[in-house]
Amino acid sequence: KRSKDQMIIDAGQKHFGAVVCKSCGMIYTAASPEDEAQHIQHHERFLEGLRYVGWKKERVVAEFWDGKIVLILPDDPKYAVKKAEDVREIVDNELGFKQVTLNCPAKTKMYLFVSNEKMIVGCLVAESIKQAFRVLSEPGAAQSPGQDALQHQRAWRCSAKPEPAICGVSRVWVFSLMRRKGIARRMVDVVRSTFMYGCYLSTDEIAFSDPTPDGKLFATKYCQT
Numbered sequence: 176k177r178s179k180d181q182m183i184i185d186a187g188q189k190h191f192g193a194v195v196c197k198s199c200g201m202i203y204t205a206a207s208p209e210d211e212a213q214h215i216q217h218h219e220r221f222l223e224g225l226r227y228v229g230w231k232k233e234r235v236v237a238e239f240w241d242g243k244i245v246l247i248l249p250d251d252p253k254y255a256v257k258k259a260e261d262v263r264e265i266v267d268n269e270l271g272f273k274q275v276t277l278n279c280p281a282k283t284k285m286y287l288f289v290s291n292e293k294m295i296v297g298c299l300v301a302e303s304i305k306q307a308f309r310v311l312s313e314p315g316a317a318q319s320p321g322q323d324a325l326q327h328q329r330a331w332r333c334s335a336k337p338e339p340a341i342c343g344v345s346r347v348w349v350f351s352l353m354r355r356k357g358i359a360r361r362m363v364d365v366v367r368s369t370f371m372y373g374c375y376l377s378t379d380e381i382a383f384s385d386p387t388p389d390g391k392l393f394a395t396k397y398c399q400t
């Protein structure tokens with residue numbers, strides 16, 4: 176499952192001297208050579224994969240004081256699509272998805288949040304869908320994020336009745352050191368205004384697929400407001 180990160184966090188609680196790398200965000204035990212080796216490997220791969228060089232014809236769909244959102248479509252030049260795939264691989268790895276292929280690559284839109292420091296700090300994969308199954312909220316689940324049992328649970332109860340939807344968000348990810356700055360919120364806002372030409376999608380028309388606990392907290396909050 177979310178093995179790597181989780182294991183390291185657990186290890187950090189058992190041993191003193193757990194540190195967070197200020198560049199790549201990995202938590203590891205500096206005293207453990209094994210951990211340190213793993214960190215060096217992660218560090219380089221991560222920063223290289225998320226480095227954004229940019230290209231002339233990039234599609235900037237939003238600009239902010241702290242960065243911009245770039246949209247990559249399946250028919251874009253190879254280098255752009257390649258970058259999108261590299262980022263998706265890093266994100267999948269963090270989310271614990273193993274070699275998941277996209278349902279339909281031709282219908283996939285990839286939104287990248289690029290910081291002023293030219294690092295990709297947010298990523299959202301959106302696909303066209305026709306229907307979705309609503310996640311049924313367990314009593315009190317979303318309101319009490321402190322409950323550990325719920326935090327580790329991944330299989331949410333879903334309704335059996337399909338409801339019409341237009342846009343499926345199969346992945347939304349924000350770099351660990353940049354969370355709670357409204358990056359995911361701004362990416363979803365931009366998806367709503369750009370996913371379908373000439374339409375502003377309502378929150379009912381967007382579905383988050385198989386959300387993680389973080390994803391569920393975010394989606395619940397986002398859809399209420």
Ligand code: ACO
Nearest residue numbers: 346347348349354355356357358359360386387389390396
């Ligand atoms: N706990 C509680 N509330 C949260 C959390 C959280 N972890 N994350 C977001 N929220 C709520 C808050 O109310 C927040 O507003 P506030 O900060 O003013 O209180 C609101 O959602 C908006 O949050 P953002 O700042 O826009 O969210 P962020 O940029 O931090 O990204 C995300 C959220 C993408 C879930 C991030 O935590 C992340 O990348 N997590 C790891 C990857 C992951 O689990 N992604 C979801 C997978 S599910 C899927 O892809 C469909």
Ligand code: ZN
Nearest residue numbers: 196199200218
């Ligand atoms: Zn690092």
